[in-house]
Amino acid sequence: MHIKKQRLLTPGPTPLYPPALHAMMASDLHHRTEDFRKVYQACVTDLKEVLGTSYDVVPLVASGSGAMEASVSNLFSKGDKVIVCVAGKFGERWEGITKAYGLDSVVLRVEYGQVVTPAQVKEALAANPGTKGVFIQASETSTGASHDIESIAKAVAATDAIRVVDGITGIGTQPLKIEEWGIDVLIGGSQKAFMIPPGLAFLSISPKAWKRADASDLPKYYFNLKKEAKNAAAGESSWTPATSLMLALAKALEYIKSIGPDKLIENAQLLAKATQAAAAELGLELFSKDSPGAAVTAIKAPAGMDSGAIVKGYKQRFGAIIANGQGTMKGQIFRIAHLGYFDFADMFAVIAALELILIANGHKVKLGSGVAAVQRVYAEAAGIQA
Amino acid sequence: MHIKKQRLLTPGPTPLYPPALHAMMASDLHHRTEDFRKVYQACVTDLKEVLGTSYDVVPLVASGSGAMEASVSNLFSKGDKVIVCVAGKFGERWEGITKAYGLDSVVLRVEYGQVVTPAQVKEALAANPGTKGVFIQASETSTGASHDIESIAKAVAATDAIRVVDGITGIGTQPLKIEEWGIDVLIGGSQKAFMIPPGLAFLSISPKAWKRADASDLPKYYFNLKKEAKNAAAGESSWTPATSLMLALAKALEYIKSIGPDKLIENAQLLAKATQAAAAELGLELFSKDSPGAAVTAIKAPAGMDSGAIVKGYKQRFGAIIANGQGTMKGQIFRIAHLGYFDFADMFAVIAALELILIANGHKVKLGSGVAAVQRVYAEAAGIQA
Numbered sequence: 143m144h145i146k147k148q149r150l151l152t153p154g155p156t157p158l159y160p161p162a163l164h165a166m167m168a169s170d171l172h173h174r175t176e177d178f179r180k181v182y183q184a185c186v187t188d189l190k191e192v193l194g195t196s197y198d199v200v201p202l203v204a205s206g207s208g209a210m211e212a213s214v215s216n217l218f219s220k221g222d223k224v225i226v227c228v229a230g231k232f233g234e235r236w237e238g239i240t241k242a243y244g245l246d247s248v249v250l251r252v253e254y255g256q257v258v259t260p261a262q263v264k265e266a267l268a269a270n271p272g273t274k275g276v277f278i279q280a281s282e283t284s285t286g287a288s289h290d291i292e293s294i295a296k297a298v299a300a301t302d303a304i305r306v307v308d309g310i311t312g313i314g315t316q317p318l319k320i321e322e323w324g325i326d327v328l329i330g331g332s333q334k335a336f337m338i339p340p341g342l343a344f345l346s347i348s349p350k351a352w353k354r355a356d357a358s359d360l361p362k363y364y365f366n367l368k369k370e371a372k373n374a375a376a377g378e379s380s381w382t383p384a385t386s387l388m389l390a391l392a393k394a395l396e397y398i399k400s401i402g403p404d405k406l407i408e409n410a411q412l413l414a415k416a417t418q419a420a421a422a423e424l425g426l427e428l429f430s431k432d433s434p435g436a437a438v439t440a441i442k443a444p445a446g447m448d449s450g451a452i453v454k455g456y457k458q459r460f461g462a463i464i465a466n467g468q469g470t471m472k473g474q475i476f477r478i479a480h481l482g483y484f485d486f487a488d489m490f491a492v493i494a495a496l497e498l499i500l501i502a503n504g505h506k507v508k509l510g511s512g513v514a515a516v517q518r519v520y521a522e523a524a525g526i527q528a
Numbered sequence: 529m530h531i532k533k534q535r536l537l538t539p540g541p542t543p544l545y546p547p548a549l550h551a552m553m554a555s556d557l558h559h560r561t562e563d564f565r566k567v568y569q570a571c572v573t574d575l576k577e578v579l580g581t582s583y584d585v586v587p588l589v590a591s592g593s594g595a596m597e598a599s600v601s602n603l604f605s606k607g608d609k610v611i612v613c614v615a616g617k618f619g620e621r622w623e624g625i626t627k628a629y630g631l632d633s634v635v636l637r638v639e640y641g642q643v644v645t646p647a648q649v650k651e652a653l654a655a656n657p658g659t660k661g662v663f664i665q666a667s668e669t670s671t672g673a674s675h676d677i678e679s680i681a682k683a684v685a686a687t688d689a690i691r692v693v694d695g696i697t698g699i700g701t702q703p704l705k706i707e708e709w710g711i712d713v714l715i716g717g718s719q720k721a722f723m724i725p726p727g728l729a730f731l732s733i734s735p736k737a738w739k740r741a742d743a744s745d746l747p748k749y750y751f752n753l754k755k756e757a758k759n760a761a762a763g764e765s766s767w768t769p770a771t772s773l774m775l776a777l778a779k780a781l782e783y784i785k786s787i788g789p790d791k792l793i794e795n796a797q798l799l800a801k802a803t804q805a806a807a808a809e810l811g812l813e814l815f816s817k818d819s820p821g822a823a824v825t826a827i828k829a830p831a832g833m834d835s836g837a838i839v840k841g842y843k844q845r846f847g848a849i850i851a852n853g854q855g856t857m858k859g860q861i862f863r864i865a866h867l868g869y870f871d872f873a874d875m876f877a878v879i880a881a882l883e884l885i886l887i888a889n890g891h892k893v894k895l896g897s898g899v900a901a902v903q904r905v906y907a908e909a910a911g912i913q914a
Contacts, residue, residue: 143798143909144791145871148546160534167553405530412529459910460873485531487846490880491873494899502912509903509914510896513880517895523529524845526888528895 146461151492153283153311153438153465156482159337159397162390169386178385179377181392186374188395192403193313193328193346195320198371201344203384206310206331209343211239212365213306213327217354220244222274225266225303227258227294231284231468232308236277243360248273254471255285255440257433260293273303274354280312281437284468286428286477288316288435295323304351310334310343311437314403315410315481326351334437335406337397337483338390347371410436413480413489416519417441420493420512424500429467429475437481438465442474444505449476455499462495486520532847537878539669539697539824539851539865545723545783548776555772564771565763567778572760574781578789579699579714579732581706584757587730589770592696592717595729597625598751599692599713603740606630608660611652611689613644613680616670617854618694622663629746634659640857641671641826643819646679659689660740666698667823670854672814672863674702674821681709690737696720696729697823700789701796701867712737720823721792723783723869724776733757796822799866799875802905803827806879806898810886815861823867824851828860830891835862841885848881872906 150157171178182201189199202209218224223246226236233251240247248270250258258278267273276298280291291312295305304326309318313328314335320328325348332342347367355368369380398406414436421428421441429440443449449466450473456462465477478492493512500507521528536543557564568587575585588595604610609632612622619637626633634656636644644664653659662684666677677698681691690712695704699714700721706714711734718728733753741754755766784792800822807814807827815826829835835852836859842848851863864878879898886893907914 143872143906144787144795145869147869147871147873149873401530409530461871462873483531483533485533485847486529487533487535487848487877487881490899491877494876494880494903495873498903498906498910498912498914501907501914502910508900509907510898510900512896513876513899514894514896517880517884520529520884521887521895524884524888526884528884528887 149462153479155333162394165389165393166386183377200370209329215360215362216367219359224275227278230282255430279308281435283311286440287430315437335482337394410480416516419515423515424512438477452476460495535848541719542868548780551775551779552772569763583732586756595715601746601748602753605745610661613664616668641816665694667821669697672826673816701823721868723780796866802902805901809901810898838862846881
């Protein structure tokens, strides 16, 4: 009541892994030293292991959007025809970046909450011979929907197009088999399943994608992937790296390796399943009914209730920060995150709080019923006969 | 499931207030400087405000037990007759200290879970003329029981005895009106309601108690309260102070003042009330039925279940550290803490976890029912019609 702990429960920044936060205190070191080179190399090696690839992985001092831009400016040329899948605010970001760089963007737009299907991508490829790239989100954070990256990547395989996947909230929440499926570029960000603050992004880059870099005629300077990849191999960055964040990332990657990257995904998926079950129990609808992802569960506010009242209830009653809808979805949905450092105890509290907030706003629910739905998912996974 | 956050949920050390933890990073300062003197003086001034007293408050680099010993070695003399109230492991600590220093201890011992009553103290005072002191715990952390300090302190008022109250877990969980009730010595520790790590203790000392210091013939050197009080007034400590902990304490005291010391107590009392309601709902008995305190709720394990299985369940299933019973109570009870930096969201998770742990150990409960009891206490306090 009087004490309300600040709890960061958004789909990014996500809750911090405490030992990673504490590791940032060792930032009084210089980046052009052997000590820091070891940290940098460990991060690159461990990123490859966690992403499950032998492809180059290039870190950038940028947020995820910077890495998205880098993939365009480094791997494409003016006027290239590309297919852009737009299922929400982050798909719109692909649209904005590809247009800003003068690509010839064919936009596959679906309604918010829906997903672009493999059939739609196939059809667009057939209608647009010579397509140089397909841009998509693995997880569309703004709607909670998840794309079928395996089928889409495979549908593109026979063409010359490279597959550029924004995995910023997909990594750690859904399988993304880079080499097996043919993901040419996969983009990640530090403040998501990596459990550390914002400021770092990274890209994995396939040999097929690297060939494009040689031909690219778009302007770039700070985001120079070839230069960065060459330096990274030597434990160096082209510009001054964010030392504190690399120290944090090294610690977080050790933790993720100790859990296992697959288990990290399973963790998010179980929490998403539990949240979906709780929503159903409380008479609430998912915003993305057909393809809900495990990064974040987007839930519609009950009829007549502004989702802002739920977001405000979390903050004012319980000190917790959860996400409202973005753009036109603001006021319609609220989003409960699962990616990264979240556990079942978090979800018990999040749903118990939700029940009280709903009641305070006039939506009748039975106290404890949503929590029981979460507990049943835990019990089933843990083999407890509840 | 795969991610289990470490949650420190014991009655000391208690969960840390994050800004206080972060303040410790400024420890690269020297203690004999004006900068640190300001920190020290702010701590002493704010401790007085939070404790609600104009009496001297003396900080010590020690755990609470050190301050308990200091109260004996500084304010008593060899052979002094004293009454020692023993209702658990911490009462036994008074017994051990007073005997170690050669006091003539009259022990008022009650069964674990019970409390020493004002009538018992009155009777003992009448039977032991010339009693120099009465030692007691406000909150007996080992059993969860709380003493009626107001009545006991007032019962002693007419005598020469000074009232020495271990408020280590009582401060911030039950009212302790130092001057109004006549508490001559009140002892606190940093790792309790003060929300910072262990290593600091403090005592408030009444004029009546100070008179005893002049006459005291017991050996002491490090714990010299007169010397420490004189130095504290000038922002100094007699020995090297724990600078990091003082920096943390200054920050935590600012937070406690911003909530209000009375609200801090009310917070713990609401969480205790909610936990008691959940225990009843889950068919569990309190260990201290008559006088449960708000620092910690001690609950009996169901018949035939070792409480260690519950403690282990919290750790292994949810990464949470809760307290088992101490001494002969080990295996019989488990203890859920409320003192300091705990909120309702913590309690939702603690009780949801408990329900699953009980079921996994064969004690049938209805999922969500204990959480609903906690929610009802929240709703009532928050004015929500549930």
